[in-house]
Amino acid sequence: MKFALAGNPNSGKTTLFNALTGSNAHVGNWPGVTVDKKEGIYKKLPEKVEILDLPGVYSMSPYTPEEVIARNVVLDQSTDAIINIVDATNLERNLYLTTQLLELDKPIVVALNMIDVVDKEGYKIDILELEKALGVPVVSVSALKGKGIKELMERAYSKAKEKREGYSPLAESVLGNLLKLTTEMYKIKGVSNPVFKAVKLIDGDALEIAENPDLEKELDKYKAQFDVSNYDGDYGAAIADIRYKHIVSNYSIYLYRVKSYTSKSEKIDRVLTHKFWGIPIFLAIMLFVFHITFGSDFLYLSLIIPEGSFNIELIGKDMIASPGTILQSGVEYLTDLVLGGVYAKMPEGAWYTGLIADGLLSGVFAVLSFVPQILLLFLFLSILEDSGYMARVAFIMDRAFKRFGLSGRALMPLLMCFGCAVPGILGTRTLGTDAERRRTIYLTPFFSCGAKLPIWAAFAGVFSAKYMNLSAEVIVFTIYIIGIVIAILAAILLKKTIIKGEPQTFIMELPSYHIPQIKGLLIHLWEKLKHYVTRAATVIAGAVVVLWFFSSFNFRFEYTGDSANSILGTISRWVSFAFIPVGWGMGENGWRFLVAAITGIVAKEMVVATLGTLSGMSGIDNGAFSALLLSVGGTLGGLDVSVPAMFSFLAFNLLSIPCASAVAAARSELLLGDKKVGRKYFYGAILFWIATAYSVSLIIFWFGTLAVFSPWIAAIVGALIAIGVVIVVTIKSKKLKVIEKGIENETN
Incomplete structure (x- = not known):
């Protein structure tokens, strides 16, 4: 027997699915699209029931891939019953989908979710009368607390054996x-x-x-x-x-x-969605998340811990590392032990030792060591999303971004890119105009995805250890801010030049705040972990082996212990001259950073894996990887420019061509409609990403070099630029107000 769960986004459908299936759930993709397909088994009935979690939709109209999938499943004869999850706090909107489902010749059971929230907000729903009016069973449930689920499944199981004819309003x-x-x-x-x-x-x-x-x-x-x-x-x-x-x-x-009531969500929103403080609060929350994940001085306790108090490996010296850093150090310690053991058992200098230890294990371990920090960051982002806060982020960003050519509707797929760019790109289909859809696709790489986290974590950890005035969380936070700022500037540029058009008005119903379900969060993290480890064991491992071969053999196919004289080293040194102006192409290791940036086009995790392989990182010399990262940029006229070169390298990897999967998704979306026009926009996107990455990296490196040479001059230049931006924005705002006032007078 098979039941399908159908409901609006944010109705609690996936929370109910997790409560029904638990660890029995399987996540895949629907054929032909990258929309998640979630299946599981419910075992507490006389027979096992297959549960299918449909994508969240507002209607059965085929405008998006999610709506097409949901429609096909509910029409499928193999579906025995449909459980329609209705958010009781938004009854009228949710019942719109219900009226469409009632038109099917299938047993329908309505799960009235979040009824406890309705009661708290001073409302009451007469469930028995509503059931009579709908003509199908209505069961009150709380998916988050697990209440009413047994009754829901028992009634659905009973109704699945009965025939029903569809009815339409x-x-x-x-x-x-x-x-x-x-x-x-x-x-x-x-x-x-x-x-x-x-x-x-x-x-x-x-x-x-x-x-x-x-x-x-x-x-x-x-x-x-x-x-x-x-x-x-x-x-x-x-x-x-x-x-x-x-x-x-x-x-x-x-x-x-039944009573007058101001909900907790309304009270919280007065602060979190405030006209002036909304965005600063969001930035402060993200900085705190990065501090917990990447910081080396947890809550800056070193300020109160006396010098010489303790020096504990993995924890810190006279300070306590953040939870993410401790976990990352622990995994790194274990991988070093494994590498050391492998080196001890294998002959030094043999090609197969290089393949297994220097190539495969070094590359893969360089990526896996950052898994704890990635999972921790995803945990915080999942909490923010499941609590209802990320919907508010889109709302407050809409007010700031719409004047730059981006609406809150476009920000929803861009925020998805913080997890992965592919669903973010596919999510642009929901945008109303071709101009806004194309513009949004062009901006997707600028919002750092999870695959780029190992890059930020690797450099942040190494540089914060050497330069005490640089904290790891500030480095990572800066990269995210660079991405958002460049996205704004790029949106303005695209709107004025190659992709003209005004954004749509953004209307969004904000879900109520609620405490995320721990079980659901753990299931989500487990899915991310499986995906990440599988990717490391397949795509990354295979690419690392190929990389090791070309970095270990010369053009005569002779094994050489010096990667600089290998096939890859020789070719890369010729090309690396083009990247000397951006800083990280300089020095004897410039070609290694170039190779890492290029392999990142296959998968962004490959950047760290490549640097790990090319560094000669091993269990014998575990400092080689850190030494390579610190060598970026080197010196310029006796001036240490490694910090500006580091930020330049990170900015390039953030803004340049995304991974192969994201490029394929962008191509398919840009080619919708007129193929000829679509190809122009696709190739234009590739050039736009490369040009943006190179230009921004160039500016960051030389402005950073100026700051190293003379902080005062750099501060004056920065202040003049900031003043100029404020003046331009003020003038434009005044012009906009004059235009709006004129329109208002004409209307009156």
Whole structure:
């Protein structure tokens, strides 16, 4: 038996799925798309039930990949019942999808989620009367607390054995006769779910028309008899209006206010979404997250710990490292032990020793040592997302970004890029205009994905250890800020030049705040860990072996212990001259950093893996990797420019061409519609990413070098630039206010 979970985004659907399936869940992808497919087993009924977690959707209209998938599954004959998760705190909006599901010839059970929140907010829902009105079972549940789940599954199991005919609100509207005629046409053809399909055909649904073009021609004859002039002849608008009116008059009447109440979410939002303090609070939260994850001086306790108090390996000397740093040091200690053991058992200088120890293990271990910090960061981001705060981030960012050519709607897929760029790029399909969609795709690499975290962690850890005035969390935070600032500037540039067009108005319903479920967070982290380790054992390991070969053999295919004289070293030294102006191409190791940046196009984790392999890192000399990172840039006229060169290298890897998977996703999305035009935008994106990365790296290196040479001069130059930006923004704001006032006067 198979049940499908269907509901709006943020309705608690995935939380319910985790509560039902626990560790039995399997995560894959739907065929042809990279939308997550989650399946699991519920074992507490007379027979095992397969649970399918559908993507969160607002309707069954096929506008996005998620909606197409959800539609196909609910129409699938193998689905025995549908559990519709309804957010009780947003009843009317959630019941819109319910009215569409009720049109199916399938057993439906409504799970009224977050009913406890409704009670706290001073409302009451008459569940028995609502059940009578809907004509299907309604069960009150709290997915977060696990309440009502047993009753829900028992009623769904019972109803799955009964037959049910679909019903539509259109039956009682001005389109009732049209629906009846269209439904009869489908019944004559022997098509399943005739009411659902009839409504879709009347709506002008593209998928339905493609499946039944003969019925569309027949329907056009009937449509002429019905008057929808109030909707400018738009049947889609008429159907949507009929649904909402039906919800208000038949279902919303069972939602009562019993007492006046200001919710906790409203009180919290007065602070977190404040017009002036919203963005600074968000930045402060992210800085604290980076401090917990990457900091070497936890809560800056060294300020109160007396000198000479202790010196504990992995913990710190007269200070306590952050939890993320302690965990990372622990994993690094274990990998060093393994490498040391491998070297002790294998002959020194043999090619297979180099392959296994210097190549494969060194490269893979260089990446795996940062897994604890990556998981810890994902944990914090998941908490922020599941609590409802990240939705607020999109809201507060919309006010700041819309004047630069980005709406809050575009920020949603960009925020997804903090996890992975691929779903972020695919998420741009929800944007209303081609200009905004293309512009957003161009900006996706600038929001640091999880695969880039090992790069930031590696350099931040090494440089903060040498330069005490540079804290690791500030280095990582700076990189994220650079990405956001460059995204703003790039959005302005694109809007004014090659991708013109205004962003759409952003309307968003903010979910209530709630405490994330620990079980759900752990399942999410386990999925990330499996994905990361699998990637390290396959893609990264394979690429490291190829990299080791070309860095260990010369053009005569003779094994050489000097990677500088290898095939890779020889070619890279010729090319590295082009990157001398950006700093990290200088010095005897400049070619190694170039190779690392290039291999990052395959997978961003490869940057650290490549540096680990090319450094000769081993269990015998575990300082070789750190020494290589510290050598970036070297000296310029006797001036130590390693810090500006380091920031230049990090900025280049942040802004340049993303990984191969993201590039493939960008190509598929940009080629939607006119293929010829799409190819131009795709190749334009590649050039844009390279040019942006090189230009920004160049500016960072030379401004940083100026700061090293003369901090006062750099401060004056920076202040003049800041003053210029403030003046320009102020002038533009005044012009905008004058225009808005003029429009307002004309309207009045």
